[in-house]
Amino acid sequence: MEYEPVIGLEVHAQLKTKTKAFCGCSTEFGKAPNSQVCPVCLGFPGSLPVLNKTALDYAIKVGLALSCKIEEDTKFDRKNYFYPDLPKNYQISQYDRPLAYAGYLDIQTESGIKRIAIKRVHLEEDAGKLLHEGNDPDSSYVDYNRAGIPLLEIVSEPEINSPFEAYQYLASIKAILKYLDVSDCDMEKGSLRCDANISLREYGEKKLGVKTELKNMNSFKAIKSALDYEIKRQSQILRDGGAIGQQTLLWDAQEEKTHPMRTKEEAHDYRYFPEPDLVPFTFKPDEIQKIKNGLPELPNARLTRFIKEFSLSNYEANILTSDKHLADYFQKCAKNYKNYKNLANWLIGPFLSELNNRKIEPDDIPIAADSLVRLIEITEEGAINNLSAKTALGEMFNSNKSAEVIIKERDLAQISAPGALEDIIKEVISSNEKTVSDYKSGKANALMFLVGQVMKKTKGKANPNIVTEMLKERIQNA
Secondary structure: OOEEEEEEEEEEEEOOOOEOOOOOOEOOOOOOOOOOOOOOOOOOOOOOOOOOHHHHHHHHHHHHHOOOEEOOEEOOEEEEOOOOOOOOOEEEEOOOOOOEEEEEEEEEEOOEEEEEEEEEEEEEEOOOEEEOOOOOOOOOEEEOOOOOOEEEEEEEOOOEOOHHHHHHHHHHHHHHHHHHOOOOOOHHHOOEEEEEEEEEEEOOOOOOOOOEEEEOOOOHHHHHHHHHHHHHHHHHHHHOOOOOOOEEEEEEOOOOEEEEEEEOOOHHHHOOEEOOOOOOEEOOHHHHHHHHHOOOOOHHHHHHHHHHHHOOOHHHHHHHOOOHHHHHHHHHHHOOOOOHHHHHHHHHHHHHHHHHHOOOOHHHOOOOHHHHHHHHHHHHHOOOOHHHHHHHHHHHHHOOOOHHHHHHHOOOOOEOOHHHHHHHHHHHHHHOHHHHHHHHOOOOHHHHHHHHHHHHHOOOOEOHHHHHHHHHHHHHHO
């Protein structure tokens, strides 16, 4: 029997405000443990929270970007539970009147565009962090620097039906947060985290199955792997006639399997009640409209514009607009270089490859847009070939030198003069008689081997088009 996965995602994004959600402590990452705390974020008796207005504005921006309705009368609640990294023994969060609700997000799937409903977007405070260091397995350390950092929770409806769709949804959420400039979305720092609820049901069945919640996933790859594993695990249990138990699971990336953490809590387990130290908030329609008018161009809108304005394919535009800084960089290049298709190929190919290999984010691109354009133009003019151009590009990432300087210093200029290639062509033909014979008998690939030998002897500097024509001519006249 085949089962359909039903997935709902809870995305937690730290907002990049300078101070915490309800106090004036710094949110700067990487400081000494417990150096950015105060009586408010440590939950000392008598200390009172004061809401960070910037965090509230950022949260509304996200709600509007996800086409949500904004709750004009909202409030904060206390979510009660005991965790050692939450010093108050409760979290200031939102329960029955979230800041934003009933939105949606369109994602690209293998069968086209799919709309995923957004159930709610609410603002809360983050917890601290447990550190397991030293040789004592029974001891943990607590760093409260993260406690109180404004955290936005984005909850989807259970409308995602595959790990691939989950990946696309998360990538789209991340892109929107980056376009809005409200979160750095750095998963290694814990700025972006995700919990996944997953259940299975028979295809055609409307009723949801018993769900499990996946935690401890620190990358999109881990989320996809954890969902794949849980689908297989639950499927096997159901085929064997067993029952799925509702519980929270931890993902172990090393073992690539899930482990039970605890039984799943329900809302009543948290004993929510209105936060008595914060008054309810009321937003006027004109306040919401002002924030809405200030929203930047968002990823899907930019994708549509790139396809129309630059005649790019959906694939090309989708990659280029997946990150705001990469899209901005493309536009800067496009101001001075009008072969948009070739520019897109450069950015999607060798340029992104350099970024990925060096683990450089698009917001830290070290090469000025006009410098890259000049390299592309030099290549187009035939001064260097594609192989040398990639070598020059790599060197440009290593230094602030221009393409012209690097080409001269590294002796990368393309050899196009037939006279300079004549002796090498003769040598390759005479030392590869069998390959020449194969080419004469109709094996076209044999010629590519000979071209490769010439390129090898010229250290990749020969003009491959001229080499190809010279080889054909010399072999034919031999």
